[in-house]
Amino acid sequence: MKYKIGILALLTTFLLSGCETNMVVFEPQGPVARSIMELINWSLIWMLIVVVVVFGLFAYIVWKYREKPENMDYEPPEEHGSTLLEVIWTGIPILIVIALTIPTVTTLYELEEVPKGYEDKEPITIHVTSADWKWIFSYPEYGIETVNYMNIPEDTPVNFKLTSASTMQSMWIPALGGQKYTMGKMETQMYLVADHPGSYFGRNTNFNGRGYADMEFEVLAQTHEDFNEWVKEVQETAPKLTEEExxxxxxxTHLGRLTFSNTHLEWVNHAEMDSKTYTNPELYRYHGYQGKTFEEEDNYKNDHNEDDKDKKDKEDKEQVEGHGGDHSGH
Known part of the structure; x- marks a missing residue:
């Protein structure tokens, strides 16, 4: 009885533990996030069908062919299989894969374009730069740059151009869409739309280390009037950002929010191949690993495999010792 009570308590705890979970992905606030949610739901339906059928067949077979007093000495006849059954259990998984692949590929291609219904609206462009350990958002059309937050107008496509000033990271705003990687000297693109005003949470989802785990930011979707007022206020009152700053x-470093009335795109665009590198490995003590810089200019010339290097040194030493005076004059 005690074991039953314990199992019931654990089961209750497990079920109730999910009551306070905020499933942001299943509460989309824009067309991109809605498309992703519909794709997830479609996948979950097929997963549920597979689970129900498999467990149903398992229970049926275990019950039907269980050992009973009347069949204790039963020996099943030798069979060569059923062609029909083999075609069925081979064809069903193929059909399931097709049913999942077609909408997945279609949705992925659609997400690379301006969402349907917004083709006639002029998108605003925001350059996203991930750094250690912060997010930098540049508005070249308005001459504005913010750190760790961004404001966008509601019901308007936003064209994000993503890059990184250091390591590869990933930007994700779950209420508005999926994640996309940011990479130094490269540029990725993503379109998002917020249906209505609201505050949405964003973060880095790449496993870079402890410092990167706190790379979070806020996306504030505003009415067009409020957004235009914010732009005007920033342009008139925010300080200028210098290259040294x-x-x-x-x-x-971890920072709060910062706002400037110009952008770093005036002197550097990290998406360009010839842009300056700003990594600071000697400052990564926060991770417990300071980082490493290569001594040689061409990194590929460095011997990254220490085991192979030690093995080669050992073989060279043995060769010298084995030949003795043969090498003494060289």
Missing amino acids: YEELLKP
């Missing part, structure tokens, strides 16, 4: 900003 920007280089200091890129060092591994």
Whole structure:
């Protein structure tokens, strides 16, 4: 009885533990996130069908062919299989894969374009730069740059151009869409739309280390009137960002919110192949690992495999010792 009570308590705890979970992905606030949710739901339906059928067949077979007093000495006849059954259990998984693949591929291609229904609306462009350990958002059309927050107008497509000033990271705003990677000297693109005003949570989802786990930001969707008022206020009152301040900003630090009335795109665009590198490995003590810089200019010339290097040194030593004076004059 005690075991039953314990199992019931554990089961109750497990079920109730999910009551307070905020399933943001299943509460989409824009067309992109809605498309992703519909794709997830479609996948969950097929997963549920497979689970129900498999467990149903398992229970039926175990019950039907269980051992009973009247069949204790039963020996089943030798069979060569059923072609019909083999076609069925081979064809069903193929059909399931097709049913999942077609909408998945279609949705992925649609997500690379302006969402349906917004083709006639002019998108605003925001350059997203991930750094250690902060997010930098540049509005080239308005001459505005923010750190760790961004404001966007509601019901308007936003064209995000993503890059990184250091390591590869990933931007995700679950209420508005899926994640996309940011990479140094490269640029990825993503369109998002917020249906209505609201505050939405964003973060880095890449496993970079402890400092990167706290890379969070807020996306505030505003009415067009409020957004235009915010733009005007920033342009008139926010300070200018200098190149020296920007280089200091890129060092591994956690910051609050910052706002400037110009952008770092005036002197550097991290998406360009010939852009300057701003990594600071000597400052990564926060991780417990300071980082490493290569001594040689061409990194591929460095011997990254220490085991192979030690083995080669040992073989060279043995060869010298084995030949003795043969090498003494070289």
